[in-house]
Amino acid sequence: MRLSAKACYGTRLLLDLALHQGEGSVPLKDIARRQEISLLYLEHLVAPLIARAMVKSVRGPRGGVSLLKHPEEIKLSEVIQLLEGQIAPVECVNNPKAYPRSDFCAIRDVWNEVHKATYGVLESTTLQDLLERQRQKWDLKQPKDDENQWNNGRDTNSTAHVRNERNSRRGKGQTICRR
Amino acid sequence: MRLSAKACYGTRLLLDLALHQGEGSVPLKDIARRQEISLLYLEHLVAPLIARAMVKSVRGPRGGVSLLKHPEEIKLSEVIQLLEGQIAPVECVNNPKAYPRSDFCAIRDVWNEVHKATYGVLESTTLQDLLERQRQKWDLKQPKDDENQWNNGRDTNSTAHVRNERNSRRGKGQTICRR
């Protein structure tokens, strides 16, 4: 039951912003570089976060994005729901009214339990929690020059390339995580 | 974090077999009809279950499939792992050794918790549990002629058609669940 790269990248973007709070607008270009995510993709990915008022953006020189809510106000359940579309494993858990017969389905009950278990973890975890945990890990490791805090299991040794600059001809980009 | 139709159908196939224990081999054709799943697809889907010795098959007249293990010996974690490929939301939870840097990633810890929560539910649920729950629901509802016990949230009103007979020209099949 795989998490999409979109939800994963979005979570990393938010943590990156939390780690850089107090620095004004953070250019997406910098986040893309630190997180090794395509800038062009990141620009699209940030839109729902802006629309949901989790993040605000400023255009122009010294532009970028920044958190609009406090990290403790941002629950992961909200983030994943927004980016993934649904947290429930099947649609009849997500929208039981549309599937009245599923009331008599024992299997649906299990997916419901899976959903509750997953949702419970995400609902009780805030961006603040992530921030504190990440800082603790860094304090242990002293990775001052290693803000690439993630490794979400994607193949970071891929030879695929991606651009993270706009309006440039196709060319070498940084190694990306692919699915 | 969607469950694939494959994992969903496989779970329903196993429950259907559990409900029909004691009847010898159950033809896949009958399961396909009851569950409204393509027979042709079901034939492919059953292969890993046979390979894993959860199910056994008999060819020829009076052939079909039947459970090889007792329902209480079949955990859903095993089933979903087999059919879905992985239960963990990201690969670095599934295979941490391949991602050493993820040890310092706070986000990975959260996906780990999500995984543990999900896995916990599936690991503690057996086919026997499903069987008992399904029978209880039926006792309440008396759906004697309604063995289509599921409704996994897929659109059962679809006008798409599917064949569930072999070696016949393309033609009208039964309504199927699509994603």
Place this chain on the structure above:
DNA sequence: CTAAATGTTGACCAGTTCAGTCAACAATAT
């Protein structure tokens, strides 16, 4: 021995989704 009824399996397909890209444009600071 033949026909029918079942499973087996390699190959294939159309549609969908995804991760990413392109480019024109808008807004802002210098």
Place this chain on the structure above:
DNA sequence: ATATTGTTGACTGAACTGGTCAACATTTAG
């Protein structure tokens, strides 16, 4: 006026999914 940032509609190639086709294998019944 230029550079630097974000915005957004449209697009793309690859991967995956749910399903199909057909030839074949096995088994039973007549």
